[in-house]
Amino acid sequence: MTNRSTNTTGTAGAASTTAGAFQTGTDRKGSLAAFKGLLPFLRPYRRQFFLAAIALVVAAGATLAIPYAFKQMIDLGFGAAAGAEARSIRHVDATFLALFGVATVLALATAARFFTVSWLGERVTADIRSAVYTHVVNQSPEFFETTQTGEVLSRITTDTTLIQAVVGTSISMALRNILLFVGGLIMLFFTSVKLSSIILGLLVMVVVPIVLFGRRVRKLSRDSQDRIADASAMAGEILNAMPTVQAFTHEHIESSRFKASVESAFGTAMKRIRARALLTMVAIVMVFGTIVFVLWLGAHAVLAGTMTGGDLGQFILYASIVAGSIGALSEVMGEAQRAAGATERLLELLSARSNIQNPAPAQRLQLPVRAANGAALALSDVSFSYPSRPDTLALAQLSLTIRPGETVAVVGPSGAGKTSLFQLLLRFYDPQSGAIKLDGVDIRQLDLHSLRDAIGIVPQDTVIFSADAMENIRYGRAGASDADVIKAAKLAAAHEFIERLPQGYKSFLGERGVRLSGGQRQRIAIARALLKNPPLLLLDEATSALDAESERLVQTALEAAMVGRTTIIIAHRLATVQRADRIIVMEDGRIVETGTHATLVAHGGIYANLAALQFHSVHVTPHEATPQAAA
Structure with a gap:
């Protein structure tokens, strides 16, 4: 038949050709631009995002209050005059009681934030998976001429999992650490303008090369996802053709090909991991090196009497918060770079448009469900x-x-x-x-x-779904009764062999109908078409x-x-x-x-x-x- 070869992709090199199948759909964009495509999936849950933001602000505020409490404890407690011993003890007690209260607020706010953002991650991911699948099943056969099902499945599963991590964890972590960074920086200036100016200037010099290097990490992340999709597409193709593979004794060949594809994905992933590890190492060394240098200056200021011990302790804690937030942001950026590639791939899939569209307005055939005269x-x-x-x-x-x-x-x-x-x-x-x-x-x-x-069709290549015989035939008309299904099976000479199955019409037919002979599968297809009538x-x-x-x-x-x-x-x-x-x-x-x-x-x-x-x-x-x- 004319179209037999057009829908078949050769095994050799098939996976590599599908990796770029959607490249024309969307242009490569920056990470933040890629995430803009997720906004339609995030908008329905504005209320949950608002609640998560409140919990996030409360938790960040509680964290930023801790260093100030330590300053009060050091200056007014441990640094009190000898005659004020009773007052310093009361102050220490009050300070620790306040710390416990802050810790309780921090725990409640963190738990609320975790629950809300985790729910958002699961909910948004489920919506994206449903939207992508619905979009794909409405594509014309032309779409599947150049796209393997394994490629699509990789995007629906692996890529959406990465997005789930971003929505359910990374966004929250990023916002939390941005708040801590900004709040900590403000408190640093409140503590010591001179030291804070020095640390800020050095941090700017540190962050610029980190951001530039992050672009390479993003590209490697996208490449890594493409190689994983290649391996998935190859596996799906071969597993669907196992009888042919085994009949030609190609098990070893196909195993070797899949191993090579997996090794290619591993090699690309290792490049990404090495780049991320280097990025993390550079970020931590440069950031903490900057902070250590400034703290050294602060220690000399205390010794010179221009700064109190409480101020230095507070400065150290706020500097640690700022440094920790920068380190966490670099980790989040690594995850975001990887998820940006996954987002691009999903948006490319969603941007694919079928050439076969419903007209506007569309006419409907005025035909009875059970036509008596056929159609011209x-x-x-x-x-x-x-x-x-x-x-x-x-x-x-x-x-x-x-x-x-x-x-x-x-x-x-x-x-x-x-x-x-x-x-x-x-x-x-x-x-x-x-x-x-x-x-x-x-x-x-x-x-x-x-x-x-x-139109009812009985194709040459019969499709049997992983369901029982009753549901396979009922696929022809979803609302058909069991009696209608059995009647169609009898017309198609399928009733007798179905009745001989272990559970009759409730017998599971196996994936792609592997438990049936070719003739039995064809009679199931005929019964399905007759049921549609x-x-x-x-x-x-x-x-x-x-x-x-x-x-x-x-x-x-x-x-x-x-x-x-x-x-x-x-x-x-x-x-x-x-x-x-x-x-x-x-x-x-x-x-x-x-x-x-x-x-x-x-x-x-x-x-x-x-x-x-x-x-x-x-x-x-x-x-x-x-x-x-x-x-």
């Missing part, structure tokens, strides 16, 4: 190329009219455009020219859900995986289901299309023959050659048979 279908001069192959026409000026209730079979060699026709009918893609009308309405003017609700039915090799007996049963069921509805059948096995009202023969995206089985065989064209190969009704030379052998 008309294609006028439709030309279409896949976005990944714009220079190759999958369909070329195709015109076709199908009457309500008519059964039309589409046959032809692989690559003729048969499956592309189905892709356009479901509006997974839009043609570059021409129009497709369903019951007289251009499908580009229809609401997407209304259009697809009117749409006016337009698309069958893409619906009986290709069935044995002769099952094919006979399902063919009988399908013939009954086709009554009263429009049906289009894609088939390579011509025995399944002989009773169609009309057979369309396609080649190179064009209709080259039209007629019934008998008239086409008599015509002696492509269909006659295909029939000869399958039914051996006429002699075909090897040269004539070669082009059709792929069919």
Whole structure:
């Protein structure tokens, strides 16, 4: 079929190509600019942020009050005159009582802040995951031509976890330490203007190179996340193809490839870790070196009598708070740099826009849920190329009219455009020219859900979900009763084998239906389509995986289901299309023959050659048979 290769990514190098799949979506920005994209997820929780801010200010204020209490204790307690011993003891007692009160306030405010910001981190992360997943499932197939599911899953899980750490911890820590830094700096100037001016000037000289180096950490953080996503994409691809991997004894090869990908991610992560470690070391050495130098000056001031011991003690504590806040901010900046890369990746994913959009305003099909006459279908001069192959026409000026209730079979060699026709009918893609009308309405003017609700499809590659048989069939119509599900299963000749399963319809079918045979999976898919009971039915090799007996049963069921509805059948096995009202023969995206089985065989064209190969009704030379052998 035409689109088989377009949706398949080769294993070699696939992960590396997806890493930059979204690079065009958003430009690289600074850390703070990247976090602006999170504002829509943060706004609904302004009240919680306000409460967290109150707790944060109270906790910071309590912390900043501690050094002042120590100054009072030193100057008025330990430094009291000998005749005022009783007064100094009372002052020490009062000071320690006040310290205990401050500690209690600090504990309550810190606990309230921790609970609130942790709740915010979990809540915002859950909202982001839901938004990203909802956005992805509404993308057109074009999106998945260039994006692996492992890449998307990495962004939904790993990247959102990093954002959770920022929202639930880092933002709070950053604001707390900013308050402590500003408050501590003010108190330092209140204690000693001279020493504070010196320490501030030195700190400015220290912070500038730290900020510049932090930009390199951010880039390495983004690269590290990309390499992790590559490894995740590769693992997802291989795990979904384990039977093929094992059949070709490629376990060792794929393990080696994954190990190489993991080692690449590890190498990039180590670059990030080394950069962060160096940044932390430089920050601590330079900041504390500055503070030690200023404290040395303060000690000389005490010895010279220009400063009290309490003032120096208070200055030391406030300097420690300022230095500690700077050290904590450097740690938070490292986490923020890493989360900024994750945020960019998620925003790139959210910025991806599907080319298939609902029109405004959208029309809805006026079709009954159980159509009695089927739906009319008309294609006028439709030309279409896949976005990944714009220079190759999958369909070329195709015109076709199908009457309500008519059964039309589409046959032809692989690559003729048969499956592309189905892709356009479901509006997974839009043609570059021409129009497709369903019951007289251009499908580009229809609401997407209304259009697809009117179409039932049995694909060649059957999808079975990790659920029981009942729910797998009920996927065709979510509100169907158990009785309706069983009725559809009987029509699809699936009831008997389902009943023989250990728990019957409640039997878990395994991931991708691994507990079923190919024919059983196909009958589940047929039952799902019959349960939907749409006016337009698309069958893409619906009986290709069935044995002769099952094919006979399902063919009988399908013939009954086709009554009263429009049906289009894609088939390579011509025995399944002989009773169609009309057979369309396609080649190179064009209709080259039209007629019934008998008239086409008599015509002696492509269909006659295909029939000869399958039914051996006429002699075909090897040269004539070669082009059709792929069919």
